[in-house]
Amino acid sequence: MSRRPVVHQFIPSLAERDAVGFHTFAVDGILRELGADSTIYTAHIKSETKDLARHYRNHVKDPNPDLIIYQASIGSPMADYVMGRSEPLMLNYHNMTPPEFFYGWDATLGAELDHGRRQLARLCRRAFAAVADSDFNARDLTELKLKRVEVIPVLTDDALFPTDRPLAPGPIPDRSALTVLFVGRLAPNKCQHDLLAAMAVVCQRMPGSELVLVGSSSSDRYEQSLREFAVELGIADAVRFEGSVSARDLGSWYRRADVFVCLSEHEGFCVPILEAMAWGVPVIAFDAAAVPDTVAGAGVVLDDKSPAVVASAVERVVSDESLRQLLFELGSARAKELRTSVVRPRFRDFLVELLESAEIRR
Amino acid sequence: MLNDATDAREYVARIQAEISQEARRRRESDPTLATLEREIGQAWTRSAPSGGAAAASSDATAPAEVKAHAEHLLGCVDDLSLIDVDAPDGARRGVRQVKSAVRRLTRWYLRYLADQVNAFNHFLVGFLRSTEQRLARLEDDAGAAERLSAFVDPVPEADHALGRSVADQLSQCSGPVAVVSCGSGLIVSALLQAGIAAHGVDDSADAISDGVNEGLDLRVAAPLEHLSRIADGSLAGVVLTRSVERRRPVELSSLIDEALRCVTPSGRIVVAVADLSARSGPEAELLRGMGLSPQTWAHLLRRRGCAVEVSASTGSRVATLVTARPQ
Incomplete structure (x- = not known):
């Protein structure tokens, strides 16, 4: 031409x-x-x-x-x-x-x-x-x-990835102040309700833990049900609905998170998994749709997301130092591959x- | 540290397996965990709108008929929404006036069509809103029965005499028997004493704790869910008691179907429930529409082709036993 x-x-x-x-x-x-x-x-x-x-x-x-x-x-x-x-x-x-x-x-x-x-x-x-x-x-x-x-x-957006990325995973988190993070629209396919269910068990074993949900809402009814569900489970104080946040605030959440948990049933790619890896946050994800392709072995992928299994995974990831180190290294490499x-x-x-x-x- | 990426990924895979094993071990060692998980599931069902809880999971299923109607409707909408957007814009000399007139006519006609479509949409939206409100009211009414039953004392435990009467009805059975809503396991215990292998299920971990401490095989599970996991024809008998007095007929019908599926052709289903006429004033009013009399149980089982026998029980609260044999 x-x-x-x-x-x-x-x-x-x-x-x-x-x-x-x-x-x-x-x-x-x-x-x-x-x-x-x-x-x-x-x-x-x-x-x-x-x-x-x-x-x-x-x-x-x-x-x-x-x-x-x-x-x-x-x-x-x-x-x-x-x-x-x-x-x-x-x-x-x-x-x-x-x-x-x-x-x-x-x-x-x-x-x-x-x-x-x-x-x-x-x-x-x-x-x-x-x-x-x-x-x-x-x-x-x-x-x-x-x-x-x-x-x-x-x-x-490489701007969402850290410029001052840590060179090693953070210390073993305090079990009484654990921060579990998920980033994504509040949507039924992203299954934030499964995260709340898992948090009910996590909070029993590690009181003081909090779940942070970052992302705007796709469905008012789903968001309302999530809020009611948190109240029913008695963990309303342990769940933060942050809505859509600026890139700077998002970076702050990744920096503060002890573990990133994604229990989505359907994702076409799931960029936040990569962001979490880039920020050195260990990733736990449910084996569905494109998620295992994106994780590519650099996170813990669960084939069962019942609350007891997810809670066990969270507990293991935050308490096993060698696993944290390994997930940090694998996650960093994976995030680099897809930059x-x-x-x-x-x-x-x-x-x-x-x-x-x-x-x-x- | 690990040698290479393959080793590392294998290590992570091994951790994943260990996590599953750890969760299984916790469930086995702590019966309250299984109860908590079930309560979490129930809480979500209460928080989510009808259809939403199922839709937000991988096993999302809608009734086939509703789905088929929705598919058809969406197909029609889809076909109608196909608009040929290629406007006839190739201009020729001398036909400008004609095209201008055609455009004006088209505009008039499209507005005429749009007015009708708008009127139809207006009606349809109103209709859908009123249908949704009506559905919400129906769902609210349906849930009211469960809420009211919380104000009534729980169904009392079976007594030893009832256990013996049930064991007599199942004395011919060779093979395992499941006792639904077993409580502390008095009926299971009576069956074991009569030489019949038996286990019990109850949806309350507290209710079974005494029996479990005595070494009985009692499990925490929802009755219908438990029966649905049992293979066809693998039980010699099923005993339905206690909590079946607090369930709605439609649930009981499903329970009968599952029980019939689980028992062998020579098996027995024994229903041990108190008569509805024995309910006191508040119970009679608050539990309206829940549970069935022994006569109705007999009727339902006969209608499913069972040979049914109604016999007297020596139990203090349950005066009649209904025993059914598939034919």
């Missing part, structure tokens, strides 16, 4: 602090570096991103692109628009939560997710290539008969290959 290739990225909702949002900006950066004329389009522009993207309704007025990249993470009317276009389409798939998790909590969101999954099937018929964050996500696409799927982890500085060249190479491919040149 002799002239500058024109590439348009579409993302249903664009926010700077969101993992998919950051990834989209990183891809935009790579495209510009490759000399492409890159523009981001979205259906929902947040105030902090209004100068960085255009509303997709304006797209019809813009010059036709050589390639469209669709960042797929939820259903959106924008996907129908993209499918109506004739340009080559590449999917960048970050997974969609199965709607079953939400039907009992927020039927509207459940219907949106269901719609998104159906759109994904149509997008796969329309796209000629895709990038998936994990092997788990790639399986979704290959099951939908998309032939060319490359697994490249999501491009993470943007390592992953970015892979994404760049893939885009170079794509822009030179026959589908784009046609």
Whole structure:
């Protein structure tokens, strides 16, 4: 292609602090570096991103692109628009939560997710290539008969990783002031209720422990039930709902945490696991969806998340010095493997290959 | 320290296995832990809306019929939401006026359609809201019975005479017998004295502690859950007593199905419950809709194809035993 290739990225909702949002900006950066004329389009522009993207309704007025990249993470009317276009389409798939998790909590969101999954099937018929964050996500696409799927982890915000990272794990924590951390939206698929259940047993064995939940709410009903559940279990004082926090505060929580516990039933990648590893926090996670791919043996992965098992795992991880040291080393290595500085060249190479491919040149 | 990454990962895998073993050991050595875990599960069911507790787990299941309706409805919505966004924008000279008129007509027609869709949506949202309110009221009413039963004294323990009467009914059985809601194990003890292998289950760890200290095989478990884990036809008998007097008919029906599945073709199911007419004033009012009379138990078991015998018991509180044999 002799002239500058024109590439348009579409993302249903664009926010700077969101993992998919950051990834989209990183891809935009790579495209510009490759000399492409890159523009981001979205259906929902947040105030902090209004100068960085255009509303997709304006797209019809813009010059036709050589390639469209669709960042797929939820259903959106924008996907129908993209499918109506004739340009080559590449999917960048970050997974969609199965709607079953939400039907009992927020039927509207459940219907949106269901719609998104159906759109994904149509997008796969329309796209000629895709990038998936994990092997788990790639399986979704290959099951939908998309032939060319490359697994490249999501491009993470290195600013969230510590610059003054500790060189060794912290001392054995005080059993009377243990901090258990989980970072992620309050959502039924992330199973914060299982964390509360486990904390009821942890608090019996180690009174004074606290659970910190960082992340905004996806479902008011789920959040309300979590708060009621904490009261029912008698651990309301031991659970902190921190909501969405700034990058600085998030760093403070990672620094303070003694253990990071993720009991999600469904994750397409789970960036917070990597962040915890980067901050030197030992990780305990439930063996579901893409979580074992992300942990990759650098944390304790449980195949049973009943409260007694999770509590035993927490107790073991905080009290076994050699295990803490090992998880610190493995976690550090894993976080380095998936840092943007390592992953970015892979994404760049893939885009170079794509822009030179026959589908784009046609 | 460990030699390489493979060693390290193997070490972590070994730790994972040790953690599971540790949890199992704690459960075995501390019966209150199993009780606490069950209470945690029940607390979540109370905190979560109907359907939410199951939906937020990997074994999320919805009734097949409801799911099928939802699938169909969503399919229709999905099909209807497909809009051809490729506007006919290829312009030709001389047809501008025609296209302008077409656009105006289209606009009028779309508004006409949109008004109807909006009216339908308005109605549908109202309907869904009223349905949700009604469901919430029904769920509240359904939960009220359990809450009220907390104000009534617990069902008394079986006495020795009742234990002997039950053992007489099962004297022909060769094989293990499960006693549901066994309490401190008087019926289990009577069965063992009659030479019948027996174990008991009760959902209260406190209730069984005396019997456990005496060496009886008594376990903490919810009755239905316990029976559901037993293989088909592996029990010679099942005794249903005490807590079945405080359960709703629909739960009892499931309990009968599980008990029938567990017993051998020559096995027996013995129901030892007090008659409903024996309930005092507050009990009669607060436990309304819970438990069944021996006659109704006999009826339910006959309807499931069992040969049923109603006999007198020498127990002080339970005057009648219902014994069923699958046919």
